[in-house]
Amino acid sequence: MSGNGGGLMLKVENLHAEIDGQEILKGVDLEVNLGEIHAIMGPNGSGKSTLANVMMGHPRYEVTEGSITFDGEDVLEMEPDERARAGMFLAFQYPSEIPGVSVANFLRTAVNSVREQELNPMEMYKLLQEKMKIMKMDPSFAERYLNEGFSGGEKKRNEILQLLMLDPKLAILDETDSGLDIDALQVVARGVNEMRGPEFSAVLITHYQRILRYIEPDRVHVMLDGRIVTSGGKKLAEELEDKGYDWVRQEFGAGTQS
Template identity: 50%
Template sequence: MSTTQENQPQFEIKDLHVTVEGKEVLKGVNLKVMPGEVHAVMGRNGTGKTTLSYTLMGHPKYKVTQGKILLKGEDITGLPADERAKRRLFLAFQYPVAIPGVSVASFLRASMKSVRGGEVQPAQFRTLIKEQLKQLSIPETFMTRSMNDGFSGGEKKRLETLQLRLLQPAMCVLDETDSGLDIDALRIVSENIQNFKSEERSWLIITHYQRMLNYVKPDIVHVFGSGKILQSGGADLALKLEAQGYDWVAGA
């Protein structure tokens, strides 16, 4: 039976097993995200959520020992991170690394050129960037600073959000983008994500809290524990977890 365009998942994880430095952390993750859907993944610390996000992005430290990752039906399991990015997969890092000496402007232009393919005209680049800076209340002087070097937690997350909007991904994975944000920054970042939703764009939001989900409403919420998804439900599941914690979830 052939898969039609309409019912093809945007993103699919099939029986994913991953080891980190010889230790198995992910133990059979299955997930299907349709175009336009927002999925939230919640779970206790140390259950493998960040391992999941890094594996999806293709970090070489995380070894897939079994299973597949599919983006629009294409198996991307063996692809390096840059090829995944070119296919419009984006990870907003929980802890974006500093790259001293590399200016934000230089990095963003290189990234845009790579992901979009071909030359990005300077005037077009500046117009796009200025608009995004304004949206995210980021001062223009950021552009000449080194990437994430000496940035506060909130500044890093705003810059991740700026990149997300600039690179126009089809599948967005957010790894605790709401952590380290004050109330105003959380609102700005969340609103920018909410405004960026579309019928073609899908989301996997890894979070500990309901607060971001108040802005970006999930269609499906998954409880993550012991390296796999233990339970899935609607948006109410996040509220229940917020109120009752994880003790009631078997295996969490």
């Protein structure tokens, strides 16, 4: 590990990325220290989800400029599975369905892929039981096919279950709060807070301030038009909630400032 006690975990520098020739990220800068939780807020279309996907290495996006350094390593040189094994995790906004593959079977393979030493079946079973309990999931859930026929809330809960099982150093949560009722939101927040500690960092991507009531961020960033336009403490989130994104557009939008 590169740092201890608040060392730099993630550094995104002047990141530009495009999809199908259209530039979405236009120079993102972000630094997350070990043990910190950052929130990235912004209106629809500001590039938040693109940032999440690019950080994890989605093949459809092309990085044209800039760098991402995680735990001292150049992430852009790594395949998504290598990033996962290095300790990165993305909770998907729209996780894919994998018919015929049970949650338990999938988790077994995934957990053993990222761990240096494989767990034996008994250890795996215990770990899964323990984590499912935190997420208030019925044991039968593990036998369902991955994301197939899951409700929106079940999908999100399942993403956080994976987070707990894989125990990464950095989690990126892409709008994990969207579409959740208050109970589900609390369960999801409980899962993330479970991870919180000096060895864990997170980037919470969200449209709303709501989830930040349950997961208190160390830093808040506002994204607009492919860039982080302003950053601050958790007060910034409350300010956004009061004033709305129109305020952000007026303050930081193209054409309003040179």
